[in-house]
Amino acid sequence: MTISTLDDRLVITREGRVSTVRLHDPKTMNSMDMPMALALRDELRAAAKTSSCIILAGGERGFCSGANLSGDLAPGDQELDAGLALEDAFNPLVETIRTLPVPIITAVRGAAAGVGASLAMAGDIIVCGRSAYFLEAFARIGLIPDGGAAWFLTRSVGRVRAMELMMLAEKLPAEKALDWGLITRLVEDDALEAEAMKIAQKLAAGPTQALALIRQSSWAAADSSFTESLQLERILQRDAGNHPDFAEGVAAFKEKRAARFGS
Secondary structure: OEEOOOOOOEEEEEEOOEEEEEEOOHHHOOOEOHHHHHHHHHHHHHHHHHOOEEEEEOOOOEEEOOEOOOOOOOOOOOOOOOOHHHHHHHHHHHHHHHHOOOOEEEEEOEEEEOHHHHHHHOOOEEEEEOOOEEEOOHHHHOOOOOOOHHHHHHHHHOHHHHHHHHHHOOOEEHHHHHHHOOOOEEEOHHHHHHHHHHHHHHHHOOOHHHHHHHHHHHHHHOOOOHHHHHHHHHHHHHHHHOOHHHHHHHHHHHOOOOOOOOO
């Protein structure tokens, strides 16, 4: 089922309990301006209310080529605050992804550049086709990586590799991204979306409350001390144990059958 959207450059489809949010502006390889970023934020929030898992996908030639520099983000005669677009649009978008109550899978073919790379890296599970590559090209135009890029890269591949990617602005092919631990799975391009959907359907059939709490715990752990992480785990485990999914999971284990988790 296709759903009408706030921006005609976004296409939303639903299959069972999985929503696919697709960036669809082929002429720019899905470059993103502020209105598109805000519309994507709102579409993700809406999808999380009606689905148990979200796939964020792009096109065959590119996932997202980064910020659209021909609009409000273009330098001109007047002084430009290049950080304003981050404060007003791109940062709210990636913060929304961080706090979604459902898992999100990013499915990447072709270019994931600039803020597009940040969107791809924000996925809980990152599935790439062999044509995919990541590019932090900001240094080429005198800017710094944004959309949380430094945070994502440093925690995924380490400070030294992150520095190289950001300073030299060279492409990171999907195969090397897999070796470096930046992405989850690598498949042929024509199998990408089927693989993403297979994973999404498995997650959508899982214990939704526990998965939401796993997301919360994992994101918090990246910024927490070990002791703080243990303390949060204790609180979240209490919440998980009070949910009907826990009772169903234990019953299914004892009865040696597949669990039938609720929505």
